[in-house]
Amino acid sequence: MFEPCTDIVCSFWSMLNQGPMTLTIILHTLIVLPMIWIYFDEKKKLQSGE
Amino acid sequence: MENKPTSVWTSNRFWRRSATWITGVAAVLLILLTFDSMGQMQMGTAEDIQNKVTKRIPSPVVINYKIDYVLDPYRGHEVPIIGGKTVDSATGKVSSKFEEKEKFFGRDDWSEEEARALIHKGKLTIQAKNCMDCHTLLGNGAYYAPDLTKAWLDPAWSSEGPLQAMTGANSKEEAMATFLQNPDKYPTHERMMPNLGITPEEAKAVVAYLKFMSAIDTNGFPRNFGKIKGAVDARK
Amino acid sequence: MQGNRLYEGQKLALKYFTVAIVLFGAQLLFGLIAAIQYLYPSFLFNTLDFSIARMVHINALVVWLLYAMIGAVYWLLPDEAGVEVVGVKLGTLAFYILTAAVAVVVLVYIFVQVGPGNEMTLWLITEGREYIEAPRWADIGIVAVVLVFLYNVYATVLKGKHSGILVVLMADLIALAGLYLAGMFYTDNIAVDQYWWWWVVHLWVEATWEVYVAAVGGYILIKTLNANRQVVEMWLWIEVAMMFGSGILGLGHHYFWIGTPEYWWEIGALFSALEPVPLVGLFVHVLYDWGKERGKGNSIKNIPAFAWLTVETFGNFLGAGVWGFMHTLPQINLYTHGTQWPAAHGHLAFFGAYVAIMISAIYLAVQGKAGLKEMKMTKAGWWAISLITVGVLLMTVSLTLSAYTQTMVERGMHGATWEGYFIAQANKWFVQGMGWRLASGLAVVAGYALLVYDLLTVTKKQPAEVTEGEAAVQTA
Numbered sequence: 001m002f003e004p005c006t007d008i009v010c011s012f013w014s015m016l017n018q019g020p021m022t023l024t025i026i027l028h029t030l031i032v033l034p035m036i037w038i039y040f041d042e043k044k045k046l047q048s049g050e
Numbered sequence: 051m052e053n054k055p056t057s058v059w060t061s062n063r064f065w066r067r068s069a070t071w072i073t074g075v076a077a078v079l080l081i082l083l084t085f086d087s088m089g090q091m092q093m094g095t096a097e098d099i100q101n102k103v104t105k106r107i108p109s110p111v112v113i114n115y116k117i118d119y120v121l122d123p124y125r126g127h128e129v130p131i132i133g134g135k136t137v138d139s140a141t142g143k144v145s146s147k148f149e150e151k152e153k154f155f156g157r158d159d160w161s162e163e164e165a166r167a168l169i170h171k172g173k174l175t176i177q178a179k180n181c182m183d184c185h186t187l188l189g190n191g192a193y194y195a196p197d198l199t200k201a202w203l204d205p206a207w208s209s210e211g212p213l214q215a216m217t218g219a220n221s222k223e224e225a226m227a228t229f230l231q232n233p234d235k236y237p238t239h240e241r242m243m244p245n246l247g248i249t250p251e252e253a254k255a256v257v258a259y260l261k262f263m264s265a266i267d268t269n270g271f272p273r274n275f276g277k278i279k280g281a282v283d284a285r286k
Numbered sequence: 287m288q289g290n291r292l293y294e295g296q297k298l299a300l301k302y303f304t305v306a307i308v309l310f311g312a313q314l315l316f317g318l319i320a321a322i323q324y325l326y327p328s329f330l331f332n333t334l335d336f337s338i339a340r341m342v343h344i345n346a347l348v349v350w351l352l353y354a355m356i357g358a359v360y361w362l363l364p365d366e367a368g369v370e371v372v373g374v375k376l377g378t379l380a381f382y383i384l385t386a387a388v389a390v391v392v393l394v395y396i397f398v399q400v401g402p403g404n405e406m407t408l409w410l411i412t413e414g415r416e417y418i419e420a421p422r423w424a425d426i427g428i429v430a431v432v433l434v435f436l437y438n439v440y441a442t443v444l445k446g447k448h449s450g451i452l453v454v455l456m457a458d459l460i461a462l463a464g465l466y467l468a469g470m471f472y473t474d475n476i477a478v479d480q481y482w483w484w485w486v487v488h489l490w491v492e493a494t495w496e497v498y499v500a501a502v503g504g505y506i507l508i509k510t511l512n513a514n515r516q517v518v519e520m521w522l523w524i525e526v527a528m529m530f531g532s533g534i535l536g537l538g539h540h541y542f543w544i545g546t547p548e549y550w551w552e553i554g555a556l557f558s559a560l561e562p563v564p565l566v567g568l569f570v571h572v573l574y575d576w577g578k579e580r581g582k583g584n585s586i587k588n589i590p591a592f593a594w595l596t597v598e599t600f601g602n603f604l605g606a607g608v609w610g611f612m613h614t615l616p617q618i619n620l621y622t623h624g625t626q627w628p629a630a631h632g633h634l635a636f637f638g639a640y641v642a643i644m645i646s647a648i649y650l651a652v653q654g655k656a657g658l659k660e661m662k663m664t665k666a667g668w669w670a671i672s673l674i675t676v677g678v679l680l681m682t683v684s685l686t687l688s689a690y691t692q693t694m695v696e697r698g699m700h701g702a703t704w705e706g707y708f709i710a711q712a713n714k715w716f717v718q719g720m721g722w723r724l725a726s727g728l729a730v731v732a733g734y735a736l737l738v739y740d741l742l743t744v745t746k747k748q749p750a751e752v753t754e755g756e757a758a759v760q761t762a
């Protein structure tokens with residue numbers, strides 16, 4: 001399943017690139033997840049009337 | 051002026067913070083990826099070739115070697131093979147690399163320094179003559195003339211090909227250089243290449259660049275290059 | 287806008303707009319020459335070859351859009367900040383220097399054309415890299431002029447009001463200018479060369495320019511519809527989030543085949559696939575605001591500007607979003623890369639995303655200069671927008687037909703060789719597409735002539751009194 005090297009040169013990014021979607025899902029998650037925190041932080045501020 | 055937003059979704063500040071965060075992460079990721087890519091895209095050296103290390107962009111001394119473009123079963127597309135003595139064109143099986151030499155303008159012992167100088171002049175000429183505003187190189191450029199990515203491997207320039215025959219030269223590199231100096235004297239179609247005042251030295255350097263470029267690993271672009279012969283175009 | 291009294295910055299904007307429109311004409315003229323050469327290759331052969339015609343065509347495009355972009359900023363800057371542009375004298379000097387430099391560069395392109403293969407040519411004649419061929423001396427001049435521009439923007443905003451639109455513009459313009467530096471060096475390694483070249487080209491048109499358009503589009507909405515600033519700025523931040531979020535890593539769609547690692551397939555495919563999303567958002571936003579204001583019975587303050595803004599949102603979505611998406615997945619791009627596909631997409635995208643909104647901004651300035659409260663569409667203006675828009679759409683469809691043929695015949699059937707290339711070029715479908723492209727190009731040129739005429743006369747052709755309500759119906 002897991003292939004340590006999927007390209008001519010092995011690198012961190014090519015390791016994450018295990019199939020048609022793995023790398024891009026990881027990157028999208030990294031970008032979107034913290035927005036949930038921003039959302040709740042803003043909600044808190046809104047409720048406390050800032 | 052600020053109305054009290056009723057929901058986070060309509061809060062300007064929420065979107066401003068999100069925009070800043072997203073832009074920042076995307077930019078940082080791009081920079082990290084660029085470092086990684088730049089590392090892999092450095093031009094190789096003659097030593098790499100001696101040690102049989104494959105590089106995406108090989109050393110210019112590849113002009114001393116025979117170059118093939120064959121299907122790699124593992125990567126699922128065609129890759130350039132430099133100096134492959136035993137390449138089975140049917141199965142794409144490669145059992146040797148960096149071995150078989152091929153003379154370039156009568157020599158197969160171009161030193162790294164000489165080869166680099168040639169490539170340097172070739173690239174400068176390609177830019178100075180604006181090749182990219184008619185042709186594509188690595189697929190980028192204009193669409194008025196054929197793609198040059200693998201032009202070195204094009205069957206038309208081979209010893210049986212019409213282009214080599216037309217120039218009367220008896221090697222691929224000489225044919226290409228002759229053509230480049232006086233393209234309007236060797237028309238293949240109504241659409242001709244103009245005379246760009248390319249000198250003999252510049253022509254030699256450009257041909258060296260084309261050979262070098264054909265050895266760049268382009269992840270299988272163009273696909274099936276030169277493999278489909280005699281396909282019938284009924285509508286022509 | 288405040289009657290006939292313009293800010294000095296706005297007068298400078300008018301200068302930029304004037305040169306922009308002239309260069310737009312040059313762009314079309316040289317595009318026409320290149321299009322004729324596709325059908326009649328002996329036309330100007332060895333005199334003004336295709337490569338030269340094309341170079342002038344696309345460079346004029348980029349340069350006039352930059353002129354118009356700078357112009358639009360100088361127009362809205364004092365209005366938004368509420369103060370005169372700081373350093374407007376310096377800005378005017380920079381304008382004349384830039385214009386002189388552009389004239390020299392174009393003359394050298396046309397009369398010197400190419401040089402010997404050495405560094406000197408790159409310094410003095412051309413760098414030979416599509417879109418940014420300008421010789422290095424001009425690069426340095428451009429950087430200097432842009433620094434003056436940036437200084438003026440920053441100094442003015444710091445002195446005046448910091449609206450959300452201005453904050454976004456300030457951040458965006460810095461990135462836009464900085465990116466140009468990525469295209470200014472030479473390397474023997476063509477893969478590395480193209481890697482950085484795309485930083486300029488892609489990160490301009492699919493990130494920083496798009497955000498610029500979202501900001502200026504917001505300003506035009508406020509001016510033409512009286513749209514609610516709060517809502518406009520919220521949308522603006524959403525646009526920034528989505529455009530930079532998809533567009534920055536979407537750069538990967540140019541890194542499939544140029545000697546770059548394979549992981550770019552995935553990154554380029556999926557990030558760029560999301561790029562159309564904000565473009566739909568922009569489109570919906572404008573239509574929504576329009577409907578809302580009409581519902582309230584409010585009139586449109588500048589119908590030509592608003593009409594061109596509508597063309598921009600639709601054209602941006604169609605040209606960049608739909609036509610871009612069509613060839614952005616690597617499985618498809620493997621066959622479409624380097625064919626007429628990018629040309630089809632490039633025409634509609636540049637027109638839809640940038641040309642239309644710049645014309646909109648120019649109409650706004652024309653209105654402001656005359657000090658009109660409202661401005662209606664004239665007959666000439668109506669014909670201009672119709673001919674140009676329909677012309678570019680038809681051109682895109684023709685190029686798409688040719689592109690299909692080229693992809694199938696050259697790439698699919700003949701393995702992308704020299705011979706395969708010419709077989710595809712001779713195919714009946716391909717040639718017909720080229721014919722339609724030329725015909726539609728003529729329509730665009732006709733529309734351009736009317737546009738120039740209209741820009742010069744529209745303010746004199748306004749009805750003496752424009753009643754409210756009537757103006758809103760006028761667009762129908």
Ligand code: HEM
Pocket residue numbers: 191192193194314315317318319320321340343344347628629630632633636637641678723724726727728730731
């Ligand atoms: C009179 C109308 C026009 C004609 C006849 C025309 C013709 C052409 C031709 C022949 C090319 C060269 C394509 C090739 O390399 O094969 C070209 C390229 C280009 N044109 Fe136009 N054009 C016209 C208007 C426009 C407009 C209005 C725009 C943008 C707003 C535009 C943007 C471009 C771009 C971006 C390219 C480069 C495409 C690429 O490399 O993918 N053109 N045009």
Ligand code: HEM
Pocket residue numbers: 189190191416491492539540558559561562605606607609610611612613614615619622623624628629631632633635636639640
């Ligand atoms: C306003 C925005 C855009 C403009 C002005 C624009 C313009 C262009 C131009 C002129 C090219 C051809 C470059 C060349 O000469 O080689 C190009 C290539 C390309 N564009 Fe866009 N584009 C825009 C947005 C998009 C979007 C949103 C997508 C994807 C969803 C996209 C996908 C592509 C792809 C995949 C190519 C590469 C074609 C190839 O070389 O194989 N573009 N774009």
Ligand SMILES: [Fe+2]
Pocket residue numbers: 488492536537539540
């Ligand atoms: Fe792009």
